[in-house]
Amino acid sequence: MKNEYVGVGIVVLAVLVVIGCTTVPYTNRSRFMMLPESEDLSMGLAAYQEILSKERVVSDPKMTRLVERVGRAIAEVAEKPDFEWEFAVIDNAEMVNAFALPGGKTAVYTGLFPVAQDEAGLAVVMGHEVAHALARHGAERMSQGVVLQGLGAGLAIATSGQSAAVQQAAMQAYGLGAQVGVMLPFSRHMESEADHIGIILMAKAGYDPRASISLWERMGALNDGEKPAEFISTHPNYDTRISQLNEWMPEAERFYRIALRKPVEALPPVAGAAASAPEPR
Numbered sequence: 001m002k003n004e005y006v007g008v009g010i011v012v013l014a015v016l017v018v019i020g021c022t023t024v025p026y027t028n029r030s031r032f033m034m035l036p037e038s039e040d041l042s043m044g045l046a047a048y049q050e051i052l053s054k055e056r057v058v059s060d061p062k063m064t065r066l067v068e069r070v071g072r073a074i075a076e077v078a079e080k081p082d083f084e085w086e087f088a089v090i091d092n093a094e095m096v097n098a099f100a101l102p103g104g105k106t107a108v109y110t111g112l113f114p115v116a117q118d119e120a121g122l123a124v125v126m127g128h129e130v131a132h133a134l135a136r137h138g139a140e141r142m143s144q145g146v147v148l149q150g151l152g153a154g155l156a157i158a159t160s161g162q163s164a165a166v167q168q169a170a171m172q173a174y175g176l177g178a179q180v181g182v183m184l185p186f187s188r189h190m191e192s193e194a195d196h197i198g199i200i201l202m203a204k205a206g207y208d209p210r211a212s213i214s215l216w217e218r219m220g221a222l223n224d225g226e227k228p229a230e231f232i233s234t235h236p237n238y239d240t241r242i243s244q245l246n247e248w249m250p251e252a253e254r255f256y257r258i259a260l261r262k263p264v265e266a267l268p269p270v271a272g273a274a275a276s277a278p279e280p281r
Helices: 002-019 037-054 061-077 110-116 119-135 137-158 164-204 211-222 238-258
Strands: 021-023 030-032 086-090 098-101 105-109
Touching (some): 037 098, 037 137, 105 119, 110 211
Antiparallel strands (some): 021 030, 098 105
């Protein structure tokens, strides 16, 4: 009976994978997706409101104007009319990052400004983050997690007649294999895919995609000496990213050649930026 349950579980998972296959825009990669996009949008809005309620949101127009301008330029070429785009600047000089959530809710941390340096550098990071939202990478991770949980449950059933030590060893081996052999490589692939889509978006928006090389060189210099081995990292290392970007550059440059070029303004310093306290929620 135990083997029958495992067999049925595998069949059910296989059917779900076939039914849930979709394609990533731009790269045309086939992938498994369980969640409807409407659920993405709802979760994205809730997460955005939750984050902004706990952070200091910058109101200085010198900073917000440029983030808004770059963000709108990327949004115009993203071909997502159902997204309700919003752009914010969060006052956190230690966070060299940005994010874009499903539905187009996007924020840039002030710590990114000195590294991005100008609008083109900002477009690299914002294009990358918007690419995650367009490709629905968050929902894809959740879908993959469901499959791995199902396989883990099947393994637990299959080893239920073994000793506790055997069961524990089997589950530990499965957990390590799933993490190092599936989840981490999968995460690195999605980061690379977001880099790929991101430079296409910034090129279509009128920003030179070669700015991505300079941006990741500066990122690498900033984090020099803090590089975990790539196989245990969620992100490709900087050398890998730059090498991949150079491979994709001819494709991005074809879009840039026919785009309306955008003016590139230097980003303002972050010291003394006016910030508004989050509204209670």
